[in-house]
Amino acid sequence: MTHPAPATDHSATVEAAVLRLTGVTLHLGHEQQQVTALDAVDLDVAPGELVAVTGPSGSGKSSLLAVAGGLQSPTAGTVHVAGVDLTALKEHQRTAHRRRHIGYVFQHANLFASLTAREQLLLTAHVAGRLDRETRQRADELLEAVGMGARADHRPDRLSGGERQRVGIARALVLAPGVLLVDEPTSALDRARARDIVDLLAAQTRAHRTATVMVTHDHEILDAADRVLTLRDGRLS
Numbered sequence: 371m372t373h374p375a376p377a378t379d380h381s382a383t384v385e386a387a388v389l390r391l392t393g394v395t396l397h398l399g400h401e402q403q404q405v406t407a408l409d410a411v412d413l414d415v416a417p418g419e420l421v422a423v424t425g426p427s428g429s430g431k432s433s434l435l436a437v438a439g440g441l442q443s444p445t446a447g448t449v450h451v452a453g454v455d456l457t458a459l460k461e462h463q464r465t466a467h468r469r470r471h472i473g474y475v476f477q478h479a480n481l482f483a484s485l486t487a488r489e490q491l492l493l494t495a496h497v498a499g500r501l502d503r504e505t506r507q508r509a510d511e512l513l514e515a516v517g518m519g520a521r522a523d524h525r526p527d528r529l530s531g532g533e534r535q536r537v538g539i540a541r542a543l544v545l546a547p548g549v550l551l552v553d554e555p556t557s558a559l560d561r562a563r564a565r566d567i568v569d570l571l572a573a574q575t576r577a578h579r580t581a582t583v584m585v586t587h588d589h590e591i592l593d594a595a596d597r598v599l600t601l602r603d604g605r606l607s
C-alpha cells in the first residue's frame with residue numbers, strides 16, 4: 371500500500387486558511403488620479419470563522435471583497451482560495467474556481483423577480499451545472515435552515531426585506547462554497563432584522579465551516595464576528 375507524501379508546511383497552511391490574501395495592493399484609476407484602494411493587505415480566514423471588516427467610506431471595503439472574490443485582480447500580491455492562487459489563473463479558470471468555491475451575499479438580496487425562493491437556489495445550481503438530486507435536497511435543507519421552508523414557493527414580491535436576505539444567504543451556500551463574501555448585509559434592514567440576519571450568518575458560517583468575510587458599516591452587529599478588522603486608506607489592521 372502506498373501512502374501520499376506528507377504535505378509541506380506551506381501547502382498545509384494555505385489549505386488551513388481557505389482564504390488567504392498576502393501583500394495585496396490594488397491601484398485604481400490612472401496616473402495623477404491613481405488611488406491606492408488596498409495597501410499591502412494580509413488576511414487569513416479559517417473554516418468556520420466570521421471576520422467582520424469595517425472602515426470609513428472610501429477605505430477600500432468593496433475593493434477588498436472584489437479582490438478576495440477574484441472579480442478584480444490585484445496590482446500586487448496573491449489571493450489563495452481553497453489552496454489555489456486566483457492571481458495565477460487564466461480568466462476562465464478563475465471564473466470556474468470562483469463559482470465552485472465562493473458564495474456571495476449582497477447588500478440587497480438581488481433576487482430574480484420571476485423566480486420563487488427555491489428557484490433562486492436552483493438557478494444558481496443550474497448555471498454551475500450542478501442541478502442534481504443532492505443539490506436539490508441541499509437547497510430545501512438550506513431554505514429550512516434560514517427559516518424560509520414554508521415560503522419556498524413565494525416570489526420576492528411576497529417576501530419582506532429580511533426574508534429576501536435569508537433567501538440570498540441560502541442561495542450563496544447552495545454550492546457548498548468554502549468562502550462566503552458578504553457585502554453590507556444589513557444596510558437595508560431595521561435593527562431587529564439586522565440582528566436576525568447577522569446571527570443567521572454567524573450560525574451558517576459555523577454550520578457549513580465557511581471562511582466568511584463580512585464588510586459592514588453597522589457597528590451594532592460586530593459582536594457576532596469572531597474577529598473585527600478595520601480598513602483605513604486601504605490598510606487593514
Ligand SMILES: Nc1ncnc2c1ncn2[C@@H]1O[C@H](COP(=O)(O)OP(=O)(O)OP(=O)(O)O)[C@@H](O)[C@H]1O
Binds near residue numbers: 407427430432
Ligand atoms: N474605478 C475606480 N477608479 C478610481 N478610483 C476608485 C475606483 N473605484 C474606487 N475607487 C477609489 O478607491 C478607494 C476605495 O474604494 P472602495 O469602493 O473600495 O471603498 P469602500 O470602503 O467600499 O467605500 P464605501 O463604504 O463608500 O462603499 C476610494 O478612494 C475610491 O474613491
